[in-house]
Amino acid sequence: MNELTMMQRVVVWFLPVVFAITVHEVAHGWVAKKYGDNTAFMLGRLTLNPIRHIDMVGTIILPGLLLLTGTGFIFGWAKPVPVDARNFKHPRHDMAIVALAGPMANLLMAIAWALLVRLGAIISAEYISLPLIYTGIAGISINLVLALINLLPIPPLDGSRILTGILPAKLAWQYNQLERFGFIILLVLLYTQVLGAILAYPMYVAQKVFFSIAGL
Template sequence: MDLSDTLQIILVAAPPAILAITLHEAAHGYAARYFGDPTAWQAGRISLNPLRHIDPIGTLLLPLLLALFKSPILFGWAKPVPVSIHRLRHPKRDMLWVAAAGPAVNLLMAVGWTALLKLDTLIPYNMLSQPLALMCQVGIIINLSLAMLNLFPMPPLDGGRIAASLLPEPLASQFAQLERWGFLILIALLYLGALDVTVWPLVDALERFILSLFALT
């Protein structure tokens, strides 16, 4: 792969990757403020400015390396938005919506990138048509991957926090204790291929469904 190919991949993959990861975190902060916790707002983290959310490894390096090596899985992370669960008006119930806000925004962005991809097919072909189409495809995949991976019911992922909100006490507290081992468990599941039969089939199914809504299949 020569330098021009590398630069093209960076220019195509970086905007949707950064938007997907940073808006995911901003959505958590906005939802927390809506339900009574101003912690993220006071820290200046409810912002569309990517610089406030970028993690050098998770937001920039990892997605770039995955794109460069043409990985079928594109994901990463941003600096977590601070949430003080006890400042929420109804901590156990409201945390469900705070956790769900990030994946919900990713799903909306996947639809938005699909709409832009549809528009790209309708306008006259030009020098930007192919790069824009590739950027839209990256945007769709990375947002769906982030949404479905984060909904996996394992703390500290959003799905784990949603599950803890739904479980009765004290079972919810016991389940939340898994958070300290969550990423190690997730890495093990990735290594063992467990997500190949759970998360990624959902990503593929959602991608086909959204593309069909815009008559792109």
């Protein structure tokens, strides 16, 4: 998207970023409700209204800065949907499924954006087709990044909840003590570009698959 102006890039990325983050959180709450926890539902968080999920730093400021600085690596987060594992019949197992729901939602959205790109490709009018194609590519990219980052086993990312459901109880408890340092670890990995290095090959493979679905 190098040929786009900065304002065009902001317009192209805005909806994909907001929906990727919003639907990710709603997926957690929706699956939690299916497993017996109504916390998110009672607090009005099972809605696609992004205003209910926006975190000023994670949804607006950080993605905006990453986009404006041209890092080529854009991600963010919303206000976490509250989940009370005490309401689950099998807390660690059910929490792992709830955690997996977020990245799975992002992968499903990536498919939807890929189909939008295909739709854009068959429309002859460029003023319609190009916005669809550019927005679809952005949608694929942001959803793949969010899915891959959240699958990392760094507390409190979704990957750590999934791993907690697999580990023996004592080891899982010890492992989750890292949660207070998780955000710092993530920022250090991002700043040192280690995060980009870790995700580079999985992202390459995932983009290849989803761009092929998009017909690119």
